[in-house]
Amino acid sequence: AQSVTQPDIHITVSEGASLELRCNYSYGATPYLFWYVQSPGQGLQLLLKYFSGDTLVQGIKGFEAEFKRSQSSFNLRKPSVHWSDAAEYFCAVVSTSGTYKYIFGTGTRLKVLA
């Protein structure tokens, strides 16, 4: 069965520090992968997506993610975190059943220290 694992429930970093949020997936074919961000009390906003091609994808707000097939990973990175990046981050993969349904990870809550 397809699954998405985000091993870190909470992460705390200092403002200006680098960030890496982990995402591992279980999938039989080339996955379609996504990262979303959710600010408190809000819906989800798409940060970036990977379908094929270059394994390093750039997203909005200075985020990037790297697809590593050998590690079944799609980790999200940012070189310098801003206080406004504090939010919940969700990794997702599209189901192979042809239904366009996402399988979401459980999320990682990012706290940024001033």
Added chain:
Amino acid sequence: EADIYQTPRYLVIGTGKKITLECSQTMGHDKMYWYQQDPGMELHLIHYSYGVNSTEKGDLSSESTVSRIRTEHFPLTLESARPSHTSQYLCASSGDSYGYTFGSGTRLTVV
């Protein structure tokens, strides 16, 4: 810029009341979804639709129902609200690509 709108944003209602959560999108997307999310928790798909007059139940069993009479409109109804229905409900839509556009959500509290 929000192209998918959910109303109300917040709702506090008594047990046994019937409620309808509204979701409308202006992008002409054929696929629409409802997710339930408890605070700080993952998202669970409860309903989805691939077009007018098409609705399916999602992965999480829900006592709610949905309808899709118009492409742009995908309301969710609870016939008799209970405290266990207290949650955040997120609506999303997608077109030909796989990316979802999410609404801002409705935070429902049943007292």
